Amino acid sequence: MVELNAKIPEGPMADKWTKHKFNAKLVNPANKRKHSVIVVGSGLAGASAAATMSELGYVVDCFTYSDSPRRAHSIAAQGGINAAKNYPNDGDSIHRLFYDTVKGGDFRSREANVHRLAECSNLIIDHCVAQGIPFAREYGGYLDNRSFGGAQVSRTFYARGQTGQQLLIGAYGALSKEIKKGGVKMHTRCEVIDVVVIDGQARGIISRNLVTGEMTRHVADAVVMATGGYGNVFFLSTNAMNCNATAAWRAYKKGAAFANPCYTQIHPTCIPVHGDYQSKLTLMSESLRNDGRIWVPKEKGDKRPAKQIPEDERDYYLERKYPSFGNLVPRDLASRNAKLVCDDGRGVGPTGDAVYLDFADAIERLGKDNIEAKYGNLFEMYNRITDEDPYTTPMMIYPAVHYTMGGLWVDYNLMTSLPGLYAIGECNFSDHGANRLGASALMQGLADGYFVLPNTINDYLASAKIEKVSITHEAFDEAERQAKDKLDKLLAVKGTRTVDDFHKELGLIMWENCGMARNAEGLTKALRKIPKLREEFWKNVNVPGSADDLNQALEKANRVADFMEFAELMVKDALNRSESCGGHFREESQTDEGEAMRDDEKFCYVGAWEFKGLDNEPVLHKEMLEFEEVKLTQRSYK
């Protein structure tokens, strides 16, 4: 039975973290090497956590399905990383970053966690500069900042359009340093497919070597999930192709509650879908909205090329509806409004599911050179993919699934409801509420990995009763047997549809019914369709090859099988939460003007689901959210 105790420390908000670190039990330096920790995933959160815990002296095993830790999808983050340094002297502070993040999350995050995140933000920048990350600098040699995602201060540090890449390579360097020292054993091309629980504690994992197919067992005193988000449940998303929910989902099935799965972020500026062969969507940095103007034709079905549509026949709908924020409204609003105009039949491009992002005015005002200096690499990327020139023809954009705010429920220590199992980075639910602000994902991944987890895991390792167990324990036998059976079953079906074919159909169900706007009817329909599709999947999927070999189709099938189950929980959560908040827009809950309407009376809680067997309904547990510092208000960007 899951019990949610967030373990938020007592005392004033600004003192909680410091006091908590003092109150935590410590592991004596000589004893640290007697404790082992498994880290699943080696992106920003996983690599930074593995490296830092090894520096402290713990024995760490780190797993990734990639050939190298440097491939993790953290690498694709473009824009930057927030910190409350206040270098530009524009009134920023830890409190303001904390406040902005709670408000941006539409008051559905846990205040104490967010405050700690803001406190850690400055340490991250210090550490990353010391690691030799080439952040952008001004002519005086000091660090440059820019504004991002509609924030009213400039607090974003960046390394060209490749901030994620540089921070990940920094964390990978830290990890490599510890690998050389012998503190971390790195397991590349190893996919973690189950968590092993003994006496109610997470005590190890089952991993599959993706080259040989060999299953191996690993035991530890604690297991850390740093496995990213579940955006690929939609098939098309800006996530990398291999991103999946398998490890987190198996942890859920072993007793870790899953929180707020319905919170997904749909990013407004992506390159539209252009064909049924399409494998993924590409994000264009949000910074484009600083100078681009978003519009569609006023008339439905107007198929004239953009240039032939006169000014007075264009609808700059964001500027019209939100005069004070205009094109810079938060991500959820920008996305939803694009959907509204396209649903209204005014979308552009071959599919009608696109809107224009037009730089003509900015080029006229600032000159082409200026725009090229600011956005040259993005324009080049757009041109490479679409073969169109955004300097002369407006870009076409459409929203796409980008980030998932929901994840494994964790307490203030980042421990899940399964003792000894931790979740960090995008994999947990904790800091972004119902909507994440731009440049905050990198911040959270690194805060969790470098500064938070290494200062909370000690409390568990020092105080929990952790018996000595070996990989011959029957719980390992059982977990490995189940994992093997599942793969054998997938291979044995020999049906007539490919894995991708099923994944696409699932994605479409999710996009149509649990995407940018949701309603009870659509969600109920999805709840009928998903189990049927899952049933068909297990009867009719075609997975070629064997389990004793490098078999990418089998890897994919194993992940899609989990998405087929996860999708149902996501829809249930969306159906339960009949309010609109952040990225979760329920059509039934909107103001007269069509804006999202929260229901704080009924839904000011974290919805954490407990697994009760595949044939039973999951149980919803509520962690009530209490706000001490921030006053709940309806967000307005008019």
Added chain:
Amino acid sequence: MSNKINLTLKVWRQNRGEKGRFETYAANNIDTDASFLEMLDVVNEELTLKGVEPIAFEHDCREGICGCCGTLVAGKTHGSHDRTTLCQLHMRKFKDGETLAIEPFRADAFEVLKDLIVDRSGLDAIITAGGYISVKTGNAPEASTTPIKKADAEAAMDAAECIGCGACVAACPNGSAMLFTAAKVSQFALLPQGHPERTERVKNMVATMDALGFGNCSNEYECAVACPKGIDVKNIAQLNREFIKASLKKG
């Protein structure tokens, strides 16, 4: 505007430890807006339904930044010379009716694991030997303590753009990893934070590179032409300077 084209693919098929061979497949009705990897997806879907095991190829972000993808297409790394990764190469660059040979990256240090997938862990080993600054979490001073000239920061960033795809190794007639190693050595040589370890770093990284079977650099410059991120050969000159200086230092 997009068109449909038909291609003939000659694809390298190989199981680990076995001999490889080319197999011929038709790639029909390919949309010219599709990426090269999406074209392979389409072919793989057809092969699967025909009961043929799909072509194994490495890929992940499909945005040109993770460094996973890369094969030889018509003998060229990432299929082209216009600073692109394979995932960002689109089918509009090909002509209807073309025949394309698709092979894994070839280098002594890159073992073929399956079909187009090779083992590039040697590159990780070079980084493990010293491609970082040894700062522990918590050690760092305030970020703005040391100003760094903008030009130096920019040059360090130019070097840091390497995505570790291994195209430089595959393009080099000697299978050398000089450009890859040089990019990391340069990045840290250009920044004051990198200076305390600069001697050991270059020595250890170069020694590891040699030990793992990567070849020597004979200034062919093929690496820089092949690099999807445009890493400059001047980084190799910087590495050589660093290496000579380090070799002259005692102990």
